Amino acid sequence: MVSLPNSEIQNFPTKPRSPAKENKWVPVVLIAIGIAYLGLVLYIPALNVFVQAFSKGVGPFLHNLTRPDFQHAVRLTVLLALIAVPLNTVFGLCAAWAIARRQFPGRTLLLSIIDLPFAISPVVAGLMIVLLYGRQGWFGPFLQEHNIKIIFSLPGMALATAFVSMPFVAREVIPVLEEAGVDQEEAAKTLGANGWQTFWRVTLPNIRWGLLYGLILTNARAMGEFGAVSVVSGNIAGKTQSLPLFVEEAYKSYETEAAYSAAVLLALLAVVTLIAKEVLERKTRSRGIH
Amino acid sequence: MLGYLAVMLFLPTAAMLLKASQEPPTEFWRIATSPMALATYDVTFTTSLVAALLNGLFGTLIAWILVRYDFPLKRFIDASVDLPFALPTAVAGLTLATVYSDNGWIGSLFAPFGIKIAFTRLGVGVAMVFISLPFVVRTVQPVLMEMEKDIEEAAWSLGASQWQTFWHVILPPLVPAILTGVALGFSRAVGEYGSTVIISSNTPFKDLIAPVLIFQRLEQYDYTGATVIGMVLLIISLVMLLAINFIQAWGKRYESQ
Numbered sequence: 001m002v003s004l005p006n007s008e009i010q011n012f013p014t015k016p017r018s019p020a021k022e023n024k025w026v027p028v029v030l031i032a033i034g035i036a037y038l039g040l041v042l043y044i045p046a047l048n049v050f051v052q053a054f055s056k057g058v059g060p061f062l063h064n065l066t067r068p069d070f071q072h073a074v075r076l077t078v079l080l081a082l083i084a085v086p087l088n089t090v091f092g093l094c095a096a097w098a099i100a101r102r103q104f105p106g107r108t109l110l111l112s113i114i115d116l117p118f119a120i121s122p123v124v125a126g127l128m129i130v131l132l133y134g135r136q137g138w139f140g141p142f143l144q145e146h147n148i149k150i151i152f153s154l155p156g157m158a159l160a161t162a163f164v165s166m167p168f169v170a171r172e173v174i175p176v177l178e179e180a181g182v183d184q185e186e187a188a189k190t191l192g193a194n195g196w197q198t199f200w201r202v203t204l205p206n207i208r209w210g211l212l213y214g215l216i217l218t219n220a221r222a223m224g225e226f227g228a229v230s231v232v233s234g235n236i237a238g239k240t241q242s243l244p245l246f247v248e249e250a251y252k253s254y255e256t257e258a259a260y261s262a263a264v265l266l267a268l269l270a271v272v273t274l275i276a277k278e279v280l281e282r283k284t285r286s287r288g289i290h
Numbered sequence: 291m292l293g294y295l296a297v298m299l300f301l302p303t304a305a306m307l308l309k310a311s312q313e314p315p316t317e318f319w320r321i322a323t324s325p326m327a328l329a330t331y332d333v334t335f336t337t338s339l340v341a342a343l344l345n346g347l348f349g350t351l352i353a354w355i356l357v358r359y360d361f362p363l364k365r366f367i368d369a370s371v372d373l374p375f376a377l378p379t380a381v382a383g384l385t386l387a388t389v390y391s392d393n394g395w396i397g398s399l400f401a402p403f404g405i406k407i408a409f410t411r412l413g414v415g416v417a418m419v420f421i422s423l424p425f426v427v428r429t430v431q432p433v434l435m436e437m438e439k440d441i442e443e444a445a446w447s448l449g450a451s452q453w454q455t456f457w458h459v460i461l462p463p464l465v466p467a468i469l470t471g472v473a474l475g476f477s478r479a480v481g482e483y484g485s486t487v488i489i490s491s492n493t494p495f496k497d498l499i500a501p502v503l504i505f506q507r508l509e510q511y512d513y514t515g516a517t518v519i520g521m522v523l524l525i526i527s528l529v530m531l532l533a534i535n536f537i538q539a540w541g542k543r544y545e546s547q
Contacts, residue, residue, distance in 0.1 A: 023452070121481025123481070163298055
């Protein structure tokens with residue numbers, strides 16, 4: 001499979017030829033190979049999620065949606081996103097502003113540091129949080145003394161979720177801020193606007209699509225995170241089981257149908273995310289940003 | 291902002307570094323190079339590399355057809371390349387394990403030849419290909435779009451064949467972008483847990499990957515074991531991050547020449 005495109009190309013005659021005589025079937029073959037590859041890796045597996053979920057009709061699917069442990073998983077997933085997304089939005093905006101508007105030593109270093117959560121394996125991220133807040137961790141004795149539970153409960157899961165979805169907002173807002181420049185902000189200040197007014201009336205409208213894009217990506221990651229949350233949660237059904245954890249648990253206990261019912265919801269989230277991304281990219285492109 | 295970074299990022303990293311440094315180096319080395327750990331590195335890194343290289347080849351091809359040709363559903367196909375970024379990894383693992391199992395849509399085509407995909411190392415590879423697919427396409431696409439068609443046409447009119455034009459004119463400026471994409475895909479595949487844990491049978495020395503080993507060590511309350519393997523992965527991630535920055539800097543120099 002690996003050598004296919006090469007051998008296709010090597011079959012061309014090596015005689016000089018003009019662009020007008022370009023082999024007409026070359027694009028067809030290349031497109032066919034590309035789509036076949038995407039089909040095997042992406043489309044067939046994606047289609048399978050929907051086929052499996054509704055293989056026995058909508059009835060069993062709806063029945064699975066009423067399971068208490070399932071509903072709890074949905075609520076927990078939404079809650080985790082509601083905690084992580086606002087935190088990372090505020091952080092992302094501050095970080096983007098500092099990087100795009102200020103000159104200070106270590107600026108590029110800060111940029112790399114913000115990207116770190118993408119480079120670190122989610123399992124390692126979860127492990128770090130366990131080593132910090134777990135029974136054996138730095139804060140373990142203190143937390144136990146005050147009867148505060150972080151690992152195997154909601155706060156730990158929220159920390160893990162916020163960790164892995166940290167860089168998105170900053171990443172999307174920095175280029176937009178840099179593109180927008182400082183002229184309008186300075187004009188607003190000259191006209192007597194204070195910092196807060198400048199932000200709300202000038203900066204925010206300029207960066208709104210980039211910010212929204214960052215929010216959507218943060219939300220998708222927060223709702224879909226598995227590895228880091230899995231490490232810190234303990235995966236207790238009806239307690240610390242988010243929707244992705246429910247998928248794995250159901251699959252492992254041979255409740256394939258339930259697994260696919262939950263998977264469909266998460267797949268729909270992915271589809272909505274991709275559509276929103278497409279729409280926002282077109283919006284930013286038409287405004288000359290990007 | 292720095293406070294948030296400190297609490298969320300520095301403190302956890304410091305906790306892990308400290309825990310790792312509490313181990314005597316000889317003990318650290320013994321755990322890091324135990325036969326089971328070495329086997330997981332082999333599965334993790336070799337499979338990730340093969341998956342990333344496969345995507346290097348096909349990702350370049352996909353970027354090429356998306357930039358240069360027109361065909362039905364092109365917009366849809368372009369947008370769908372990002373699906374692995376948007377689809378939760380547990381869902382990816384679930385559906386890949388079904389489709390590539392012995393009686394799945396694709397797995398059943400291979401089963402008669404005695405090729406098992408799901409619950410083997412091959413399945414881990416398929417999951418890694420899935421999750422690292424978008425990187426090369428998305429790094430190569432913008433470079434291809436910027437590329438002037440004039441140079442190609444000049445090469446053609448000077449008598450270069452299609453193959454020569456591709457090899458000597460089109461490919462060289464793409465190399466930094468392809469390498470960046472491969473490196474990003476590789477480092478994503480190395481750290482991946484959600485999809486790989488589901489499609490793997492997680493058998494030591496066979497298809498157990500390093501992130502799953504960390505998870506299992508934690509489940510056994512072996513914090514030291516988990517930390518040591520975690521440190522190995524962390525160091526690899528940081529090295530990859532440096533390598534990617536280096537490739538990008540090199541690519542920029544290429545552009546300005």
